[in-house]
Amino acid sequence: MDLLSIKDPSFLKKLSNNDLEKLSAEIRQFLIEKLSETGGHIGPNLGVVELTVALHKVFDSPKDKFIWDVGHQSYVHKILTGRANEFDTLRQYKGLCGFPKRNESEHDVWETGHSSTSLSAAMGMVIARDLKKTNEHVIPVIGDGALTGGMALEALNHIGHEQKDIIVVLNDNEMSIAPNVGALHNVLGRLRTAGKYQWVKDELEYLLKKIPAVGGKLASTAERVKDSLKYMLVSGVFFEELGFTYLGPIDGHNYEDLFENLQYAKKTSGPVLLHVITKKGKGYKPAETDTIGTWHGTGPYKIETGDFLKPKVVGPAWSKLVSDTVLKLAREDERIVAVTPAMPVGSKLEAFAEEFPDRMFDVGIAEQHATTMAAGLATQNMKPFLAIYSTFLQRAYDQVVHDICRQNLNVFIGIDRSGLVGADGETHQGVFDIAFLRHLPNMVLMMAKDENEGQHLVNTALKYNDGPIALRYARGNGIGVKMDEELKEIPIGTWEVLREGRDAVILTFGTTIEMAIEAAENLAKQGKSIRVVNARFIKPLDENMLHEIFTEHIPVLTIEEAVLQGGFGSAVLEFAQENNYYQTKISRIGIPDRFIEHGSVSKLLEEIGMTTENVITQLKAMIPEKEKKVLRS
Numbered sequence: 001m002d003l004l005s006i007k008d009p010s011f012l013k014k015l016s017n018n019d020l021e022k023l024s025a026e027i028r029q030f031l032i033e034k035l036s037e038t039g040g041h042i043g044p045n046l047g048v049v050e051l052t053v054a055l056h057k058v059f060d061s062p063k064d065k066f067i068w069d070v071g072h073q074s075y076v077h078k079i080l081t082g083r084a085n086e087f088d089t090l091r092q093y094k095g096l097c098g099f100p101k102r103n104e105s106e107h108d109v110w111e112t113g114h115s116s117t118s119l120s121a122a123m124g125m126v127i128a129r130d131l132k133k134t135n136e137h138v139i140p141v142i143g144d145g146a147l148t149g150g151m152a153l154e155a156l157n158h159i160g161h162e163q164k165d166i167i168v169v170l171n172d173n174e175m176s177i178a179p180n181v182g183a184l185h186n187v188l189g190r191l192r193t194a195g196k197y198q199w200v201k202d203e204l205e206y207l208l209k210k211i212p213a214v215g216g217k218l219a220s221t222a223e224r225v226k227d228s229l230k231y232m233l234v235s236g237v238f239f240e241e242l243g244f245t246y247l248g249p250i251d252g253h254n255y256e257d258l259f260e261n262l263q264y265a266k267k268t269s270g271p272v273l274l275h276v277i278t279k280k281g282k283g284y285k286p287a288e289t290d291t292i293g294t295w296h297g298t299g300p301y302k303i304e305t306g307d308f309l310k311p312k313v314v315g316p317a318w319s320k321l322v323s324d325t326v327l328k329l330a331r332e333d334e335r336i337v338a339v340t341p342a343m344p345v346g347s348k349l350e351a352f353a354e355e356f357p358d359r360m361f362d363v364g365i366a367e368q369h370a371t372t373m374a375a376g377l378a379t380q381n382m383k384p385f386l387a388i389y390s391t392f393l394q395r396a397y398d399q400v401v402h403d404i405c406r407q408n409l410n411v412f413i414g415i416d417r418s419g420l421v422g423a424d425g426e427t428h429q430g431v432f433d434i435a436f437l438r439h440l441p442n443m444v445l446m447m448a449k450d451e452n453e454g455q456h457l458v459n460t461a462l463k464y465n466d467g468p469i470a471l472r473y474a475r476g477n478g479i480g481v482k483m484d485e486e487l488k489e490i491p492i493g494t495w496e497v498l499r500e501g502r503d504a505v506i507l508t509f510g511t512t513i514e515m516a517i518e519a520a521e522n523l524a525k526q527g528k529s530i531r532v533v534n535a536r537f538i539k540p541l542d543e544n545m546l547h548e549i550f551t552e553h554i555p556v557l558t559i560e561e562a563v564l565q566g567g568f569g570s571a572v573l574e575f576a577q578e579n580n581y582y583q584t585k586i587s588r589i590g591i592p593d594r595f596i597e598h599g600s601v602s603k604l605l606e607e608i609g610m611t612t613e614n615v616i617t618q619l620k621a622m623i624p625e626k627e628k629k630v631l632r633s
């Protein structure tokens with residue numbers, strides 16, 4: 001059928017299973033082709049084609065509410081709800097969002113992007129439904145990876161307690177981004193192999209009744225069968241003990257199995273958990289055979305070969321630069337331990353894990369646990385390196401405050417994906433970390449101007465023994481500079497003048513330094529002399545240099561690819577006020593007070609006015625026109 005003609009999922013009601021098989025094949029082909037052009041989360045979506053079709057056939061969205069945990073696997077849902085024609089714009093500026101988006105469709109009842117929120121949101125909708133006495137179904141769809149998130153376990157505990165009607169669909173493909181980890185994963189593993197839980201339970205009961213009647217060898221065999229079934233069943237009991245009716249394991253690519261269980265769940269009161277087994281990447285060999293997470297989220301690729309069409313880059317990936325420097329130092333200091341909350345591939349920790357398997361911990365999607373575990377490590381004189389995306393660090397704010405900063409523990413936080421990340425959009429922009437970290441006592445916060453300074457700041461961080469220290473670095477690559485052989489330590493709180501100037505000063509760091517230099521060079525041609533300072537320590541500020549600058553009474557412009565509210569520029573304003581520097585004109589460029597949607601980083605920077613042109617305009621407006629020398633007649 002023509003997927004572009006789909007307006008809403010109601011057409012599914014009339015289709016036979018045979019028709020649905022054909023539809024699944026068409027959807028898979030559509031996804032493989034479209035995402036080969038746009039990139040996106042191909043693996044997760046190929047794995048949920050039949051599941052999503054079956055859900056939309058059995059239930060009535062948007063009356064019945066689907067909540068997609070993480071939401072990266074909602075492309076099939078978007079195709080079935082009339083958005084196939086927008087896939088050429090997927091994750092592009094003003095285009096189709098890569099996650100559920102309420103203003104895109106009435107079928108998107110909950111926005112996700114960060115993991116493990118679906119069960120809590122669903123419970124809120126369930127309580128509202130019951131208070132309003134309506135009768136819609138609420139169906140969160142959560143992956144085995146997302147289930148390792150603390151919020152999910154908090155919600156399971158409450159859902160089981162309240163015993164309200166809710167249908168939880170657990171999409172178990174044994175993968176997080178990388179292979180899934182944890183004891184929960186092992187419970188699911190036993191369930192996957194146990195066979196139909198309800199059938200096995202009935203068989204076991206039947207066997208137990210029969211055993212006394214048989215003697216000899218048969219009894220011992222039956223005993224062993226009973227014990228192994230019990231062992232397998234214990235996993236099913238796991239969910240049943242939490243107050244759920246457990247249905248599974250269900251073949252997530254078999255429509256008969258899906259419909260039988262979804263219909264059963266629809267008629268079952270109280271919390272029901274359907275354990276659906278799927279294959280991530282199903283239907284596209286490179287993705288289907290991916291065992292490390294390469295095909296979880298990709299850029300464009302060649303369909304025939306599965307080769308990625310890599311953009312031209314000059315310097316090393318920031319994640320790799322940082323993790324490889326940590327690895328280099330870990331060879332000399334056995335106290336260095338790496339911790340990642342489910343992002344070993346994104347944070348480029350594979351080499352570290354390979355060389356020091358007993359010193360690298362992937363704790364699952366558990367940022368709060370990862371952060372406080374790092375604090376615990378530091379109390380025992382270990383040197384933990386916590387590699388965590390800026391946006392996901394938001395999940396562990398209190399752990400940074402309460403466990404790390406307050407106890408002043410030597411934790412090195414590698415804040416990856418700092419700044420605008422682009423295609424993942426609002427839920428993933430790494431723009432709040434300066435604002436939520438710089439006001440914390442004992443915190444040191446840095447950002448390097450290039451990969452060479454980056455390696456030195458990693459060294460500085462791991463040699464630092466006076467408390468927490470964080471290095472923020474962008475998604476993407478360095479700028480391609482020569483790397484020093486020897487690692488240096490950079491004195492904490494010292495900035496660097498990159499370009500002298502006496503008419504105005506730009507204070508900036510990291511990704512916006514290039515823009516500052518470009519603006520200064522442009523203004524030099526107009527006779528304006530602009531100083532550019534690498535403010536690589538966002539906290540503590542270089543107060544000596546600031547005192548010098550403010551006593552020169554020349555305009556100061558701060559630039560940061562981070563939110564203005566409470567950011568670096570705010571810190572400079574506070575410094576000026578605290579030291580009574582009222583004569584100096586201070587202006588700030590940064591991310592405005594709103595969420596920044598998906599699109600290319602360059603397009604987003606342009607949209608918010610973080611451009612060289614705007615820097616030039618701001619500076620020209622700040623620099624007083626030189627008095628025109630009046631020639632005495």
Ligand SMILES: Cc1ncc(C[n+]2csc(CCOP(=O)(O)OP(=O)(O)O)c2C)c(N)n1
Nearest residue numbers: 044113114115143144145146175176177342
């Ligand atoms: C709080 C948070 N941490 C980390 C991530 C990064 N992330 C996105 S998808 C994913 C794995 C999700 O695994 P699962 O729920 O099993 O879904 P699957 O991709 O297997 O369909 C992770 C770790 C995130 N989105 N949110």
Ligand SMILES: CC(=O)[C@@H](O)[C@H](O)COP(=O)(O)O
Nearest residue numbers: 070072113297346417424475
């Ligand atoms: C959906 C999700 O949260 C991850 O897949 C994220 O998109 C990874 O981001 P990077 O591509 O920057 O590693």
Ligand SMILES: [Mg+2]
Nearest residue numbers: 143144145175
């Ligand atoms: Mg999974």
